Amino acid sequence: xxxxxxxxxxxxxxxxxxxxxxxxxxxxxxxxxxxxxxxxxxxxxxxxxxxxxxxxxxxxxxxxxxxxxxxxxxxxxxxxxxxxxxxxxxxxxxxxxxxxxxxxxxxxxxxxxxxxxxxxxxxxxxxxxxxxxxxxxxxxxxxxxxxxxxxxxxxxxxxxxxxxxxxxxxxxxxxxxxxxxxxxxxxxxxxxxxxxxxxxxxxxxxxxxxxxxxxxxxxxxxx
Numbered sequence: 001x002x003x004x005x006x007x008x009x010x011x012x013x014x015x016x017x018x019x020x021x022x023x024x025x026x027x028x029x030x031x032x033x034x035x036x037x038x039x040x041x042x043x044x045x046x047x048x049x050x051x052x053x054x055x056x057x058x059x060x061x062x063x064x065x066x067x068x069x070x071x072x073x074x075x076x077x078x079x080x081x082x083x084x085x086x087x088x089x090x091x092x093x094x095x096x097x098x099x100x101x102x103x104x105x106x107x108x109x110x111x112x113x114x115x116x117x118x119x120x121x122x123x124x125x126x127x128x129x130x131x132x133x134x135x136x137x138x139x140x141x142x143x144x145x146x147x148x149x150x151x152x153x154x155x156x157x158x159x160x161x162x163x164x165x166x167x168x169x170x171x172x173x174x175x176x177x178x179x180x181x182x183x184x185x186x187x188x189x190x191x192x193x194x195x196x197x198x199x200x201x202x203x204x205x206x207x208x209x210x211x212x213x214x215x216x217x218x219x220x221x222x223x
Contacts, residue, residue, distance in 0.1 A: 005048040006098070012105040015093055018042040019113025022066070026073060027117060028124035042093075049096035062092030073129030086114055152199045155179070159209060162192045172206055181206045 004010050022038030024030065046059060065088025072082035090110045094103035160174035166188040172181045174196065181196075181204035188194065193209040 005045065008097075008099075008102040008105050011045065011097065011102055012109045014041050014045050014109075015106050016109035016113040016116075018045065019089070019110050020117050023069070023114050023117035024120040026070060026129055027127060028120045029127060030120075030124055034120075045093070046096070049098070055096075058092050058095050060092075061095075062089050065089035065092060086110065152179075152202055152204065155196045155204060156199055158196050160194050160196065160206070162188050162190050162194055162206075165190045166206070172204070179204055183207060 005014065018038050018041030020038070021034040022042065025032070025035035025038060028034075042062075046055075046062075050058060065085040068085030068088060069082045072079065072085065090107045093106045093110055097103040097106050155174055158174055160172045160179075162170060163173050163178060164170040166172075166181070166183040166186070168183045168185060168187065170181065170183070170188070170190075171178050172194060173179075180202075183194075183206055186207065188206070188208055194206040195209045197205045197207050199205070
C-alpha cells in the first residue's frame, strides 16, 4: 500500500505515534483529535501489512488489548490489566511485521508510545482514568489518612496547654495527647492555656485561651 512502511524505522515511528495518540486520548480531554490521529496511523500500519486470514485475529487481538486498558482505567485501576492489554497490542502489531527486527521495533514503539503519552497529563485536562488508583494511594484509610483527618477535625473547639513555646509553631497537649500546632503570627509561651481554632488537614491552629494562664513547665531548648 505505502512503500515507505516497508522500512522498519518508519514502522517504528508510525506505531509509536499511533500508540502515543491513542493512549493519550484515554488519558486527557483532547476532543477526539488524538483518537483520530492514533486510529489513522494504526489503521495505515495494519492496512499495509495485513493480508489473508491472519488479518482478522490480529486486529481482534489489538482491539482486545485496547479494551483491557480502558477497562483497567475505569474499573480496576491497578495497572495490572492495562499491562496485559499492552502485551495484547504488541502481539497484534508485531505479528504482521515482515521480519524479526521489524517486530522488535514495533513492540518497542508500542511501549515507548504508551509511556510517552503520560506527558500529555502535564498539558491537557485529565480524564478520570485510573482516578481510583490515585485516590487509594493518597487518601486510603489503610494509610491512615481518613482516620487522622477525622480525629484532628474533632479537636476544633477543645482546650489544651502549650508544652513548648510557640514562635509560632510548637507542641500542644490536648486531652493528654501531644500535637504539633501553630499559633499563626502570635507567640505563646510554654504552659499557656490555649484553644483550638481550626484544623486544615493535619495543621492545627491554636490561640491563647481567654484568661489563659501560664504554668511553670520545664522545656528543653537548643542552646
